[in-house]
Amino acid sequence: MVPGETRNPLTELRRGVLEYCVLAVVRRRESYAFDIVRELTDAGELLTSEGTIYPLLSRLRRDRLVTTTWRESGSGPPRRYYRITAEGKRALEGFAAEWRRFRRAVDAMLAAGPRGGSDGG
Amino acid sequence: MEADMLVNDYLGRLEAAAWPLNADRRRELVAEVREHIESALAESGARDEVTTRNVLERLGAPEEIVAAEVGSPGSEGQSPVVTVVQIPGRRGWGASEVAAIAFLTVGAVFLPIIGPLIGLAFVWSADAWSTRQKWVATAIVAVLLVLPILFLLGLTTGSSSGQSLP
DSSP, rough: OTTGGGGGGHHHHHHHHHHHHHHHHHHHHHHHHHHHHHHHHHTOOOOOOSSGHHHHHHHHHHTSSSSEEEEEEEESSSSEEEEEEEHHHHHHHHHHHHHHHHHHHHHHHTTTOOOOGGGGG | HHHHHHHHHHHHHHHHHHSOOOHHHHHHHHHHHHHHHHHHHHTTTOSHHHHHHHHHHHOOOOOOOHHHHHSSTOGGGGOOOOOOOOOOOOOOOOOOHHHHHHTHOOOOOOOOHHHHHHHHHHHHHHHOOOOOHHHHHHHHHHHHHHHHHHHHHHHHHHHHHHOOOO
């Protein structure tokens, strides 16, 4: 929605990690879409356009990383609840390990600061 | 009422933008987003225009949602592939076309029943006509062959039943 958002480097990064954040939410407990959106937005700027969660959930279903169950809701129509599968857990654990390495590497580079270039010969 | 119009307008835009998706998934996506809007409005406890605008703003543009669906890796089956339509050859007239016409006209006189059937075989092997045109030719021949047979059958059964009467 924000003009120029496509040039924000975090947009691509966010898109890449979002599915694992969703997997983490449904690993903790079975949730329906609106719940998942709340968790992601409460945690920080993980989801900029809430509607894009539905294509993502559809893909996770298709890839069998989550399973769904329809349940009656107290008010309104039945809701589709999402739960992580064994395959989803494996994918999430694999990503978590890679993410830790990646984060350490990026942090190390950023912490290095503007040292190297200034002590010219 | 203004709020309802905003929601309907938004869902209409979503449905229109979702044309690359297959019909089932399109219906499902629109239903999911509709339910999301309902939940968000119910949660906020108000259904006025400002609340509705905020809910829709947080959802993002309909086109953006569809782009996430189409562009997501692993959605090969959903990408907007344009179906390539085979256009019949229409390479002009050759031996098959001439033979087809000959058997369907003159052949029908000299070789009753068999002539038109051979003609049809040539029609189907010809390049000059579309499949639809070939089916029309087949239907015409079928009707012209079947009608006399039915007529004759009607005569024989009619006369035989007449004979069986005391």
